[in-house]
Amino acid sequence: MIKKLLSKEKGYAQVSVNKKFNTKNVDEKFWIKCESCNSNIFIKEVEENMSLCPKCNHHFKLSARKRVNLLIDEKTFEELDKDLVSMNILKFPEYEEKLERYTGKSKEKEAVITGTGKLNGIDVILCVMNSEFMMGSMGYIVGEKTTRAIENGIENKLPVIIVCASGGARMQEGIISLMQMAKTSQALNKLSENGLPYISILTDPTTGGITASFAMLGDIIMAEPNALIGFAGPRVIKQTIKQDLPEGFQKSEFLLEHGFLDLIVSRKNMKNKIHQILKMHGY
Structure with missing residues (x-):
């Protein structure tokens, strides 16, 4: 029974990973990358902080x-x-x-x-x-x-x-x-x-x-x-x-x-x- 479940012929759900996703490519709807300290930060957190990086005080536009x-x-x-x-x-x-x-x-x-x-x-x-x-x-x-x-x-x-x-x-x-x-x-x-x-x-x-x-x-x-x-x-x-x-x-x-x-x-x-x-x- 276990062998049948693990059989290569069995179809399983495929999970695709975006190969372009890395530390320099985050979801722009929610995250922003600080060009000074290279941290990925929630956009909302930046907006609530006068558009300053909460980690290094970098001034965004x-x-x-x-x-x-x-x-x-x-x-x-x-x-x-x-x-x-x-x-x-x-x-x-x-x-x-x-x-x-x-x-x-x-x-x-x-x-x-x-x-x-x-x-x-x-x-x-x-x-x-x-x-x-x-x-x-x-x-x-x-x-x-x-x-x-x-x-x-x-x-x-x-x-x-x-x-x-x-x-x-x-x-x-x-x-x-x-x-x-x-x-x-x-x-x-x-x-x-x-x-x-x-x-x-x-x-x-x-x-x-x-x-x-x-x-x-x-x-x-x-x-x-x-x-x-x-x-x-x-x-x-x-x-x-x-x-x-x-x-x-x-x-x-x-x-x-x-x-x-x-x-x-x-x-x-x-x-x-x-x-x-x-x-x-x-x-």
């Missing part, structure tokens, strides 16, 4: 809306210019389709959210760039919304906070995109002339024309740990100068060591650190 909620007191944020949207002014091929696709994907109309709100009771202007919308690239609407927000700060004598996250200028808008670098910088110069503080927060990544304009113009320049910050990417720089780059080149810690940043602050402490700085300035 955070959506613009969550960033607003992180910094601004509950139910105090009033969005500015939320209906401004980009148009294909240069008739760039397939630009309209790309804008529509990213609007659907990110649930946002542009690559920056601007508004007023209270940060631990202090009235502020907040601009948060949205890396989920065309890599946070700066087109003329991003430049216009940011400039209007800064001008609102001047008019109402409010400090300005900009959270940067961008791949640079938007190529589909050509020179018009590059003009936003000068426009936003000029607005910040007026803010400074009026004696109002500007705090720039650099997150991963902050690159291109954003770095070459308002990102690096803060009275206080802060960054999250291990954020990529620079103008051109490390590969382009290496190919240009034909030299090996220092370890950690263009990361927050390297820039702090070489005097390009004032502070590196964990996401958990960001709101309280900004509040402390504003209080030092009399707010």
Whole structure:
């Protein structure tokens, strides 16, 4: 009887194993792999921890809306210019389709959210760039919304906070995109002339024309740990100068060591650190 049960001719249920499944390939619906400590972590656990790795404090990317909620007191944020949207002014091929696709994907109309709100009771202007919308690239609407927000700060004598996250200028808008670098910088110069503080927060990544304009113009320049910050990417720089780059080149810690940043602050402490700085300035 036992021999019959163990017979090769007997059919048994077959269990197939996904050969691609390994420590680097987990179910993306429930797990996320930390690129810093290589741990597999429940996504829900990360989300409940401000998108930080609970094991090594690695800073995962955070959506613009969550960033607003992180910094601004509950139910105090009033969005500015939320209906401004980009148009294909240069008739760039397939630009309209790309804008529509990213609007659907990110649930946002542009690559920056601007508004007023209270940060631990202090009235502020907040601009948060949205890396989920065309890599946070700066087109003329991003430049216009940011400039209007800064001008609102001047008019109402409010400090300005900009959270940067961008791949640079938007190529589909050509020179018009590059003009936003000068426009936003000029607005910040007026803010400074009026004696109002500007705090720039650099997150991963902050690159291109954003770095070459308002990102690096803060009275206080802060960054999250291990954020990529620079103008051109490390590969382009290496190919240009034909030299090996220092370890950690263009990361927050390297820039702090070489005097390009004032502070590196964990996401958990960001709101309280900004509040402390504003209080030092009399707010």
